[in-house]
Amino acid sequence: MRLFFFSCFVILAVISAPARAIIVTKAAPAKQAIVDPKMFAEVVPLLEGRAVGTLVAPQWIVTAAHVAEHAKIGDNILIGHEERSVEQLVFHPSWDAERVGSEGVTDLALIKLEKPVTSVAPARLYREQDETGKRISILGWGRTGDGIDPALVKDGRFRQGFNIIEEADKRLRFRFDAPDSGKAVEFEAVSGPGDSGGPAFITKGQHRFLAGVSSFQQDETYPGIYGVTENYERISNHIEWLLGTINRASPAGN
Known part of the structure; x- marks a missing residue:
């Protein structure tokens, strides 16, 4: 498989x-x-359009950990009409890039923005x-x-x-x-x-x-x-x- x-x-x-x-x-x-x-403003392109994330709090985006592995501190992300830079990358504690897809591995990460987004409502x-x-x-x-x-x-x-x-x-x-x-x-x-x-x-x-x-x-x-x-x-x-x-x-x- x-x-x-x-x-x-x-x-x-x-x-x-x-x-x-x-x-x-x-x-x-x-x-x-x-x-x-614009109908889904909380959904945002990442890595210059090569991946996707979702705004889940004014200063936080959730995405796959294997996506966040390629992000960098200082990267710019456009959410609606607001541009924000990446301040921090937080990986799920069970993430393991060498065992992706295994039952014990969680492919999730949070991206913290340098300041909150004010014009887009986060996803519930x-x-x-x-x-x-x-x-x-x-x-x-x-x-x-x-x-x-x-x-x-x-x-x-x-x-x-x-x-x-x-x-x-x-x-x-x-x-x-x-x-x-x-x-x-x-x-x-x-x-x-x-x-x-x-x-x-x-x-x-x-x-x-x-x-x-x-x-x-x-x-x-x-x-x-x-x-x-x-x-x-x-x-x-x-x-x-x-x-x-x-x-x-x-x-x-x-």
Whole structure:
């Protein structure tokens, strides 16, 4: 089994009706999935657009640890219209770059900004442990494709796709189901090259909550092909570490 670690993209299968599926092909990229980044201002590009993070407090961004390994103190990050530099990188205590994907390793990191962001509301954290069967939205600027051809298109557009969480234990897991499988949802998606560290949101009522962080994909051949299994770090398992780190390091009010 191969583990693929992505630095953001969304591969989509678009379902127009239960009896008839339309797959967005390379010849006609997933235009229907393109959304305005301003609608998700808490989702931010990292590493010059090669990865993704989510603002979870005015001065903090959560992302994958394997993404933060490539960040540097002083790097500039644009959140909305505000530019902030990186002040500190905090890795989950169980992170081990040599054992990525192992059960005992958590692929999470927090990026502390040099001063708080004032114009963007941070994402709410999903704290319930009932994610199995929930519909999630995943987002990113990375490469897109059609689920069949492993050749991926990079156009820098911000896309949203959806899936259903099938397993929620150490991580959140879901498969990329083909349109004719009878299991695919509308705008079925997985993340890919350029989406590492990006969010999986669960919507409850009028609010969306950060439930997962893109970590890796399991596959025997190529990433982004129908049948691959996606692995997102499970936020509800790490609330204590996330809030403890933020509250210990942030001045009152941040």
